Amino acid sequence: MKMPSEPHTVAMTTLPDEAAGAGVHAGARAGQQSPEQSGTASQQLAVFDPADPFDAGSTFDPEATFDAGLEKRFSLAAQPAAGLEAENISAWFGERKVLDRVSLSMPAGTVTALIGPSGCGKSTFLRILNRMHEMVPSASLAGEVLLDGQDIYDPQQRITAARRNIGMVFQKANPFPAMSIYENTVAGLKLAGLKASRAEKDFLVEDSLRKASLWDEVKDRLHQPGGGLSGGQRQRLCIARSLAVSPRVLLMDEPCSALDPTSTRRVEETIESLRGEVTIVIVTHNMQQAARVSDTCAFFLAAQNTPGVIVEHGDTNAMFSDPRDQRTNDYVNGRFG
Amino acid sequence: MSLIDEIAVRPSAPDSSVPNRTHLPLLDKAEADPDEGRIRLGAARQRSLVLAGAALGALAMGLLLTVGIGVIPLGWLFAVSFFWFLVLYTALVALREPLPVVRDGFVTVLLCSAGVAVVGTLALVVFFTFARGQDALGHINFFTRDMTGTGPLSGLDDGGILHALVGTLEQIAIALVMTIPLGLTTAVFLNEVGGKFARIVRTVVEAMTALPSVVAGLFIYAAVIMAVTRQTNGFAASLAITVLMLPIMIRSADVVLRLVPGNLREAGLALGAGQWSVVWYVVLPTVRSGLATGVILATAHGIGETAPVLLTSGFTGVMNVNPFSGPQTPLPLAALDLVRSPVPQMVSRGFATAAFLLLVVLVLFIIARLIGGQEAGKTTDGQLRLMAAQSRRDLPRIEENYRRLLEQRNRDLDAADIPDGADADIPDGSAVSRNATTNVTAVPIPQDRASNTTMQEKP
Ligand SMILES: Nc1ncnc2c1ncn2[C@@H]1O[C@H](COP(=O)(O)OP(=O)(O)O)[C@@H](O)[C@H]1O
Ligand SMILES: [Mg+2]
Numbered sequence: 001m002k003m004p005s006e007p008h009t010v011a012m013t014t015l016p017d018e019a020a021g022a023g024v025h026a027g028a029r030a031g032q033q034s035p036e037q038s039g040t041a042s043q044q045l046a047v048f049d050p051a052d053p054f055d056a057g058s059t060f061d062p063e064a065t066f067d068a069g070l071e072k073r074f075s076l077a078a079q080p081a082a083g084l085e086a087e088n089i090s091a092w093f094g095e096r097k098v099l100d101r102v103s104l105s106m107p108a109g110t111v112t113a114l115i116g117p118s119g120c121g122k123s124t125f126l127r128i129l130n131r132m133h134e135m136v137p138s139a140s141l142a143g144e145v146l147l148d149g150q151d152i153y154d155p156q157q158r159i160t161a162a163r164r165n166i167g168m169v170f171q172k173a174n175p176f177p178a179m180s181i182y183e184n185t186v187a188g189l190k191l192a193g194l195k196a197s198r199a200e201k202d203f204l205v206e207d208s209l210r211k212a213s214l215w216d217e218v219k220d221r222l223h224q225p226g227g228g229l230s231g232g233q234r235q236r237l238c239i240a241r242s243l244a245v246s247p248r249v250l251l252m253d254e255p256c257s258a259l260d261p262t263s264t265r266r267v268e269e270t271i272e273s274l275r276g277e278v279t280i281v282i283v284t285h286n287m288q289q290a291a292r293v294s295d296t297c298a299f300f301l302a303a304q305n306t307p308g309v310i311v312e313h314g315d316t317n318a319m320f321s322d323p324r325d326q327r328t329n330d331y332v333n334g335r336f337g
Numbered sequence: 338m339s340l341i342d343e344i345a346v347r348p349s350a351p352d353s354s355v356p357n358r359t360h361l362p363l364l365d366k367a368e369a370d371p372d373e374g375r376i377r378l379g380a381a382r383q384r385s386l387v388l389a390g391a392a393l394g395a396l397a398m399g400l401l402l403t404v405g406i407g408v409i410p411l412g413w414l415f416a417v418s419f420f421w422f423l424v425l426y427t428a429l430v431a432l433r434e435p436l437p438v439v440r441d442g443f444v445t446v447l448l449c450s451a452g453v454a455v456v457g458t459l460a461l462v463v464f465f466t467f468a469r470g471q472d473a474l475g476h477i478n479f480f481t482r483d484m485t486g487t488g489p490l491s492g493l494d495d496g497g498i499l500h501a502l503v504g505t506l507e508q509i510a511i512a513l514v515m516t517i518p519l520g521l522t523t524a525v526f527l528n529e530v531g532g533k534f535a536r537i538v539r540t541v542v543e544a545m546t547a548l549p550s551v552v553a554g555l556f557i558y559a560a561v562i563m564a565v566t567r568q569t570n571g572f573a574a575s576l577a578i579t580v581l582m583l584p585i586m587i588r589s590a591d592v593v594l595r596l597v598p599g600n601l602r603e604a605g606l607a608l609g610a611g612q613w614s615v616v617w618y619v620v621l622p623t624v625r626s627g628l629a630t631g632v633i634l635a636t637a638h639g640i641g642e643t644a645p646v647l648l649t650s651g652f653t654g655v656m657n658v659n660p661f662s663g664p665q666t667p668l669p670l671a672a673l674d675l676v677r678s679p680v681p682q683m684v685s686r687g688f689a690t691a692a693f694l695l696l697v698v699l700v701l702f703i704i705a706r707l708i709g710g711q712e713a714g715k716t717t718d719g720q721l722r723l724m725a726a727q728s729r730r731d732l733p734r735i736e737e738n739y740r741r742l743l744e745q746r747n748r749d750l751d752a753a754d755i756p757d758g759a760d761a762d763i764p765d766g767s768a769v770s771r772n773a774t775t776n777v778t779a780v781p782i783p784q785d786r787a788s789n790t791t792m793q794e795k796p
Pocket of ligand 2: 124
């Protein structure tokens with residue numbers, strides 16, 4: 001069941017290039033600046049130290065909204081979905097620019113699909129959304145990511161809070177091999193230092209596994225290693241693990257690319273049941289999947305040796321039935337990529 | 338016209354004029370024969386015959402050349418036979434097979450012989466040690482007494498090496514207490530922090546593995562015994578062993594830590610964990626068995642060291658349980674001391690001591706394996722049964738807790754809903770949906786933090 005789409009206006013999808021103002025963009029945060037961004041030298045500069053994920057330099061503001069996710073006790077009440085807003089995101093690996101001032105709005109509770117050929121920066125964009133990008137030593141970025149209006153790259157914000165609020169599921173299912181299914185599901189609590197009673201953990205395990213539509217398959221072997229599951233089950237275990245820390249946004253990077261059609265179907269059902277509770281952003285190479293699960297869709301493209309950009313984004317139905325850009329039309333109809 | 342469109346316009350109704358283009362094999366398939374014949378896989382009979390023939394021929398040739406005509410001394414029998422075995426085997430294979438197969442067979446034989454040589458040498462060493470020491474090993478007092486009052490002419494029913502066992506265990510225990518934390522933290526530092534300083538440390542550690550053991554002994558002798566204690570003692574010996582064990586521990590831990598897939602670390606960090614909780618809860622448990630192997634390697638290396646303890650532990654035949662004062666001889670040193678004696682009983686005791694040392698290493702090895710466990714995620718059948726039983730036992734508890742807390746949460750949600758019911762429906766355009774699986778109304782909780790935090794306290 002999809003969200004009712006916006007009333008039909010003349011243009012349901014957006015071609016960002018039309019709207020791109022000349023050089024109006026957020027300040028570069030990176031040490032390295034591209035030529036076209038070097039004119040904005042006066043903005044604040046923050047160089048990431050990838051060796052310091054604690055982000056020790058930042059002070060912690062107890063009044064910040066993210067504080068809600070930082071209580072040292074786990075709370076039964078799941079946090080509501082939050083809107084995510086990427087504004088003028090540019091990204092570099094060393095000197096190579098791979099994303100050029102990409103802006104995208106992901107409203108609370110909706111499912112957004114990112115599509116586009118390989119190497120056009122979808123994963124990079126996704127990893128910027130929960131501050132995983134800066135783990136690569138040579139990586140830098142510019143722009144703003146607003147979670148409920150708060151910039152997650154603000155020096156006042158804790159990197160760990162941002163990552164807990166914005167969960168991530170990876171292409172390759174990666175349950176922790178030394179933990180059982182039960183422990184894997186609630187690993188986030190232990191890792192983030194959250195206290196929870198055994199009853200609360202029990203609740204969280206069943207709740208998260210149910211949300212990931214895995215409960216019935218594994219309830220008889222909760223204490224067996226998570227690595228003993230099939231590929232599709234492992235991926236759903238990873239989804240359950242992400243859900244257990246009650247994220248407000250869930251990012252998924254090609255979660256089904258290694259799965260068979262049946263497991264893919266189950267993951268899609270999971271996404272369906274999470275709609276409204278969590279904001280979901282999913283990268284997929286499967287056009288039918290994008291069409292089935294997403295409310296809005298963004299088409300990324302990187303022409304030869306240029307950074308990736310969003311060519312067109314908007315309502316999924318419109319993107320697939322009636323795209324305005326010829327390249328989008330070709331891509332969604334399988335004519336290239 | 339694209340490919341997709343082309344496919345779409347093909348007629349889909351079956352056309353009876355053309356013969357069937359697909360087949361349905363299930364329609365005419367008989368029941369499976371209960372004793373369906375199976376193909377026997379494995380090496381051809383002929384290959385094992387060739388192997389046996391070549392071995393026999395080579396042995397005969399060796400015997401002929403050594404015992405038969407006597408052109409080669411008997412000691413060379415094995416070397417000569419092995420050489421002839423290679424020749425004969427290759428020739429026999431070459432009679433029937435093409436060149437690649439011959440090359441393959443030749444290399445296989447070489448590799449297998451290397452394995453056999455290693456195992457054989459080891460077996461010889463162990464066998465020789467036990468054989469020479471069997472007289473002393475047969476007496477129970479050998480394990481329960483020290484050498485107090487045992488003269489050169491005393492029989493084997495007098496004296497023993499309990500003092501050396503105590504010395505070895507205490508010294509290796511002290512050395513491990515220092516090596517394991519220091520080695521682990523250094524390895525974690527090398528992997529998690531990195532940078533220029535870490536590269537320097539890594540180089541130093543690598544250089545330290547090549548440190549001659551007598552140098553470690555001399556170092557402790559000069560720095561501890563000459564300067565501080567002024568007498569040899571067990572603690573100085575364990576310090577000397579630590580110097581040798583540390584680089585081995587660091588190196589092996591470093592190698593296994595480097596093998597931890599980066600995506601596990603990423604998964605941990607993506608859950609909002611700090612770097613050190615990822616190391617503690619994810620990285621270290623994942624490589625626990627590899628780290629245990631590192632500890633075993635270091636222990637095996639340290640426990641048999643003779644040169645450093647020669648200078649630091651001192652010689653004594655008397656039991657000394659205090660490692661901090663007075664000489665305390667460990668097993669390898671006791672063995673060295675005993676076999677140098679001209680008296681046959683003492684030599685027998687020396688070999689028995691060496692054999693006993695082998696047993697001690699074996700026991701420590703087994704203990705470390707038990708503690709270290711198997712590779713993460715691998716389980717034996719027994720463990721699997723235990724886990725299954727535990728899962729079955731806990732399931733009712735989990736389901737009960739789930740039901741109870743779900744009710745509680747729904748009550749809380751309803752309670753929180755009533756006061757701000759008017760503006761609670763759609764605060765920021767997020768969808769209101771009902772979760773099909775859990776039956777929880779997923780009404781977004783009002784953003785106002787006050788109602789959010791009081792949620793748990795409400796009845
Ligand atoms: N760790 C990295 N170091 C250097 N370049 C990278 C790294 N990861 C990705 N890239 C480059 O960034 C570009 C975008 O990659 P990515 O975001 O993974 O694309 P996608 O997910 O759309 O296939 C690619 O050209 C890729 O070569
Ligand atoms: Mg990718």
